[in-house]
Amino acid sequence: MRFFRVCAVVVAVVFIATASVAIAGETLDAVKKRGYLIAGVNGGVFGFSMPDEKGVWKGLDVDTARAVAAAVFGDADKVKYVPLTAVQRLPALQAKEIDVLCRNTTQTLTRETANGLNFAHVNYYDGQGFLVPKKLGVKSAKELQGATICVLPGTTTELNVADFFRANNMRWRPVVIEQTTELSKAFFGGRCDVLTSDLSQLAAHRAVAPNPTDYALLPEIISKEPLAPVVRHGDDQWYDIVNWTVMALLQAEELGINSNNVDSMLKSENPRVQRFLGVIPGMGKALGLDDKWAYNIVKQVGNYGQIFETNVGVNTALGIPRGLNEQWYKGGLMFAAPFR
Amino acid sequence: MAQERTDSPEITTSTKIPFWYDPTKRAIIYQVVVLGMVGMVAYYLFTNTLANLERQNIATGFGFFAKEASFEIGESPISYSAADTYARALLVGVLNTIKVSFIGIILTVILGTFVGIVRLSRNWLVAKLAAIYIEVMQDIPVLLQLVFWYAVFYESFPSPRQALSPISGVYFSNRGMVFAVPELQPVYAYMALTFVAGCLAVWALRRWAKKRQEKTGQIFPVFYVSIAILLALPLATWLLGGAPLQMNVPELVGFNFEGGLTFSPEFAALLLGLVLYTAAFVAEIVRAGIQAISRGQVEAAMSLGLKPGQVLRLVILPQALRVIIPPLTSQMLNLTKNSTLAIAIGFPDFVSVANTTINQTGQAIEGVGLIMVVYLFFSLSTSAFMNWYNKKVALVER
Numbered sequence: 088m089r090f091f092r093v094c095a096v097v098v099a100v101v102f103i104a105t106a107s108v109a110i111a112g113e114t115l116d117a118v119k120k121r122g123y124l125i126a127g128v129n130g131g132v133f134g135f136s137m138p139d140e141k142g143v144w145k146g147l148d149v150d151t152a153r154a155v156a157a158a159v160f161g162d163a164d165k166v167k168y169v170p171l172t173a174v175q176r177l178p179a180l181q182a183k184e185i186d187v188l189c190r191n192t193t194q195t196l197t198r199e200t201a202n203g204l205n206f207a208h209v210n211y212y213d214g215q216g217f218l219v220p221k222k223l224g225v226k227s228a229k230e231l232q233g234a235t236i237c238v239l240p241g242t243t244t245e246l247n248v249a250d251f252f253r254a255n256n257m258r259w260r261p262v263v264i265e266q267t268t269e270l271s272k273a274f275f276g277g278r279c280d281v282l283t284s285d286l287s288q289l290a291a292h293r294a295v296a297p298n299p300t301d302y303a304l305l306p307e308i309i310s311k312e313p314l315a316p317v318v319r320h321g322d323d324q325w326y327d328i329v330n331w332t333v334m335a336l337l338q339a340e341e342l343g344i345n346s347n348n349v350d351s352m353l354k355s356e357n358p359r360v361q362r363f364l365g366v367i368p369g370m371g372k373a374l375g376l377d378d379k380w381a382y383n384i385v386k387q388v389g390n391y392g393q394i395f396e397t398n399v400g401v402n403t404a405l406g407i408p409r410g411l412n413e414q415w416y417k418g419g420l421m422f423a424a425p426f427r
Numbered sequence: 428m429a430q431e432r433t434d435s436p437e438i439t440t441s442t443k444i445p446f447w448y449d450p451t452k453r454a455i456i457y458q459v460v461v462l463g464m465v466g467m468v469a470y471y472l473f474t475n476t477l478a479n480l481e482r483q484n485i486a487t488g489f490g491f492f493a494k495e496a497s498f499e500i501g502e503s504p505i506s507y508s509a510a511d512t513y514a515r516a517l518l519v520g521v522l523n524t525i526k527v528s529f530i531g532i533i534l535t536v537i538l539g540t541f542v543g544i545v546r547l548s549r550n551w552l553v554a555k556l557a558a559i560y561i562e563v564m565q566d567i568p569v570l571l572q573l574v575f576w577y578a579v580f581y582e583s584f585p586s587p588r589q590a591l592s593p594i595s596g597v598y599f600s601n602r603g604m605v606f607a608v609p610e611l612q613p614v615y616a617y618m619a620l621t622f623v624a625g626c627l628a629v630w631a632l633r634r635w636a637k638k639r640q641e642k643t644g645q646i647f648p649v650f651y652v653s654i655a656i657l658l659a660l661p662l663a664t665w666l667l668g669g670a671p672l673q674m675n676v677p678e679l680v681g682f683n684f685e686g687g688l689t690f691s692p693e694f695a696a697l698l699l700g701l702v703l704y705t706a707a708f709v710a711e712i713v714r715a716g717i718q719a720i721s722r723g724q725v726e727a728a729m730s731l732g733l734k735p736g737q738v739l740r741l742v743i744l745p746q747a748l749r750v751i752i753p754p755l756t757s758q759m760l761n762l763t764k765n766s767t768l769a770i771a772i773g774f775p776d777f778v779s780v781a782n783t784t785i786n787q788t789g790q791a792i793e794g795v796g797l798i799m800v801v802y803l804f805f806s807l808s809t810s811a812f813m814n815w816y817n818k819k820v821a822l823v824e825r
């Protein structure tokens with residue numbers, strides 16, 4: 088008879104276990120219950136997401152994830168970073184191993200449809216370029232007939248470079264290595280003539296190269312790469328939170344609020360600032376968050392301009408000018424929707 | 428736990444006991460229940476996965492096979508371009524895996540057997556060198572070895588423009604080893620045909636020689652005659668075909684060599700790493716196989732007047748193979764499976780291509796399923812072949 092009891096227990100356990108899988112809560116509930124955010128990052132691109140010498144994660148993508156944590160928990164440090172390769176990143180998100188993917192991922196039609204993902208507001212407008220050793224004497228990408236090119240597998244860059252060479256009727260040979268750091272080692276070791284990727288990544292690789300001045304970017308930019316945080320299809324509330332977190336970073340810059348003056352801005356008479364910082368309540372609640380969410384983001388992480396300048400701006404080793412990533416009223420593409 | 432034996436004398440009339448007291452019937456019921464539960468879990472997982480995929484709007488099915496892959500693959504035994512389909516891209520991956528596994532297994536068996544025999548040598552230095560090789564190679568993780576060899580290839584060889592050329596037509600650079608190959612001629616196809624014919628002739632010759640030896644005791648020099656047949660037939664065809672000599676010589680054009688045949692650093696590093704690693708294990712298996720044969724066998728064979736070569740070929744190996752083959756099979760499977768580490772050093776094996784496909788199509792479940800099926804097929808076919816061979820060399824019980 089004992090056996091029947093064991094059977095009954097097994098059946099019950101199986102039912103409970105499987106049922107709990109089926110009705111797993113929405114992402115926000117899961118994140119809150121867990122107590123920290125799990126963010127998929129690159130882990131090997133200086134300026135975007137890479138641990139510094141003390142093991143503290145730094146970068147534009149890292150700060151985006153920190154902003155989401157600040158919005159949800161009021162504490163930007165409640166993030167666990169999971170370094171993912173280009174090939175792993177989308178399945179990891181689909182399989183719910185991570186809550187949000189902040190890993191210089193390009194928004195494309197296929198990814199938003201067949202891959203079952205949603206892209207939040209762009210946090211970096213990029214384009215694909217070519218990095219070559221100066222001693223090769225190449226002045227244009229059109230001269231790359233027969234070249235060996237290092238490229239990351241599973242990326243839009245891998246497809247763009249194939250398109251570019253097909254369109255120009257040139258032959259080339261790819262060397263694809265999944266780990267970003269191994270790939271850049273192979274390039275700087277001389278395995279390839281060219282390294283191709285998003286311009287921001289090329290700048291990052293060059294910044295940590297043995298002799299950065301020996302390498303030059305070719306003038307051609309062969310693609311549009313809007314890089315944005317990604318979430319799964321089917322959880323609109325979570326999508327809204329991530330989307331509006333990026334917008335909040337932009338809006339703060341537009342309103343002239345930064346991490347230093349945010350406390351004094353609480354006393355501002357401007358109703359836009361008051362709504363934004365939760366002095367006039369409502370915005371946070373609509374997202375299912377605390378009304379102080381935007382205040383916490385700016386206080387702990389900063390505004391978009393601050394994040395850009397500290398991680399990748401002209402005064403960093405990357406030295407990237409704002410360009411397309413400037414605010415709309417200064418001729419850039421960064422344009423946050425109204426907070427009302 | 429519930430299968431208590433009911434052999435007390437009063438319940439021997441089985442007609443009266445209800446079925447839940449009958450251990451045989453109960454056992455059947457348990458099995459049906461367990462099977463049902465497993466089936467339910469499988470059904471649940473399957474439908475739940477489908478529902479989840481649908482909810483997230485992720486595409487399902489193998490429709491992507493016919494779509495354009497639009498990514499390039501570094502090296503391919505068949506012609507491939509970004510305009511080809513995913514199906515062809517995956518086929519390229521399969522062929523690349525077969526290429527590295529097949530060549531790897533052959534080289535591993537040769538090197539492993541050699542090292543294994545040398546390990547038993549009476550020459551102290553040679554035996555110790557073999558022992559050091561085995562210990563070192565076995566103890567370093569194979570992934571580390573692959574990364575090491577890959578770095579050696581691209582760090583220590585010069586760029587193509589300064590390529591080393593030890594003999595004309597052969598170039599070493601960090602783009603790989605490029606060497607001249609004969610230009611494709613129709614006569615080569617006929618040469619291959621005559622080679623096959625030669626193989627058949629050798630097989631017939633061996634049968635005849637064996638029969639003759641059994642009848643008359645005369646030994647026919649099968650080995651030398653076989654080699655002569657195998658070489659002479661294709662050579663004669665070549666001469667008859669006008670002895671074409673045009674070579675496809677690699678030339679430096681722009682960035683890289685054009686023409687000839689290339690062994691890429693990725694392929695070379697993968698092959699070298701896998702062969703050196705696996706051969707260390709094979710060497711130990713071969714040593715164990717040889718040592719499993721009692722010394723008396725050798726002495727008996729020698730006292731019959733057999734030469735050392737004959738002792739090895741006719742007495743030791745046939746018996747040692749019986750011990751060697753089963754573990755050797757598992758080493759072959761290991762090599763095939765370890766070839767998936769190619770992904771770390773950029774060789775486009777099946778896993779690498781399938782991973783890219785998964786990423787570009789977003790269909791992870793189909794992709795991973797495909798990877799499992801393909802490697803299962805590789806492993807099962809290797810096992811099937813080795814089991815057949817094992818049966819062939821197994822001791823015939825009399």
